[in-house]
Amino acid sequence: MTAHQNGNISAEVSDFLLNCFARSPGWQLWLSLPLSLFLLLAMGANTTLLITIWLEASLHEPMYYLLSIITLLDLVLCLTVIPKVLAIFWFDLRSISFFACFLQMYIMNCFYAMESCTFMIMAYDLYVAICHPLRYTSIITEQFVIKAVIFILARxxxxxxxxxxxxxxxxxxxxxxxxxxxxxxxxxxxxxSDDVTINRLYQFIGGWIMLGSDLILIFLSYTFILRAVLKLKAEGAVAKALSTCGSHFILLLFFSTILLVFVFTLVAKKKVSSDVTVLLNVLHHVIPAALNPIIYGVRTQEIKQGIQRLFMKGW
Structure with a gap:
């Protein structure tokens, strides 16, 4: 039996209602415009980046393949959440089916974990490029990327x-x-009304093991990179090395906001309106997706030149 909007039935529900900003409904009106703009920006920027990497032979390298994975994951995460949120804001389409709700739950958890894993592999790529430059082409190969993709999926x-x-x-x-x-x-x-201890513990422990291990390995990579960079004596070598890491580090900061949101939700849920944490969750699904390709496009000369050639050709 389908649950009614008043929720006053005792039968098993077959759909849910997403009550966005229950305490601050006025947020929906002014938030819908920036959300839609961020969605368009995310779609356009990520699609442009993917097409550029696909068509430009000079970008057919492991580093850019890994960036393509991040781009695809961002696109899926954004499209999994934001269109439904806008449908709620604009048309009050709050109902979501039982299956669609748990599918969305799976995609969000799975793709965030895959993105974290990809960032960890990208950090290893940077570590090899800076700490072992002479061995880079023999270690970071297309076969390495294929194995990395298999590892990301399997894990x-x-x-x-x-x-x-x-x-x-x-x-x-x-x-x-x-x-x-x-x-x-x-x-x-x-x-x-059931005991939810097991499923909450599974997400909490599993999430911290996966994301935590990735962050530890990323931290170790940057530690070795920093140590190697400080030993460089050639003029401009330090600036070049740090610039190489800059884009990855900025993307990592965007991604790590999910941990801050999660901690903030647990610590401040009784002191701060629940609508604030809902807002942070929504924004986290669209802002990194919109800004990540721009960061790489602006900071990476090869991508910038590839996009310029693409537009000059008119695709």
Whole structure:
């Protein structure tokens, strides 16, 4: 039986209602314009970057293949969340089916984990490029990228699956209004009357193991890179090396905001309006996706030149 909007039934629900900004409904009107602009920017910038890397033979290198993976993941994450949020803002289409809700939950968790893993591999790529430049072409090859993609999929696709499965196994009776714009595990599971300790622990422990291990390895890579950079004596070598790491570091800062949002949600949920954490969750799905390709396009000369040649040819 489908749950009604008033949520006053006792039967198992078959859909949910996404109540965005329940305490501050006025936010929806002014937020819809920047969100739609960021969505268009994310679609245009990421698509342009992907086409440039695909068509420009000079960009057919492992570093740019890894960047393509980040770009694809950003696109999927953005399209998984933002169009539905805008549909809620503009047309009050708050209903989301049982299946679609848990599919969205899986994609968000899985693709964030894959993006974290890709950043870790990119950090290793930078480490080899700066610390072992003479061996770079023999270590970072196309075969390396293929193995990296297999590793990213193997480490994340199946281990993330229990998160939506455990949440979907819960009984949802009566209440079907999710106090969020997206189907996060925490937001959905609190609607159930069942014990949700296991699925919350699985996401918490699994998330910190995956993201935590990636961040530790990234930190170690940057430690070795910094140590190697400080030993460089050639004029301009330090600036060039740091510039090589700059784009990756900026993208990493954008991505790491998910951890800050998660910590902020847990620590300040009783002191700050829940609408603030909902807003941060929504913005995190679109702002990095919109800015990441621009950061690489502006800071990487090869990409900038490739985009210019592409536009001169008229695609």
């Amino acid at each position: 994340n696709v199946l281990p993330i699956l229990p998160i939506p499965i455990l949440s979907a196994q819960l009984h949802y009776c009566g209440r079907n209004a999710i106090e969020n714009c997206i189907c996060t595990n925490m937001s959905v599971s609190r609607l159930s």
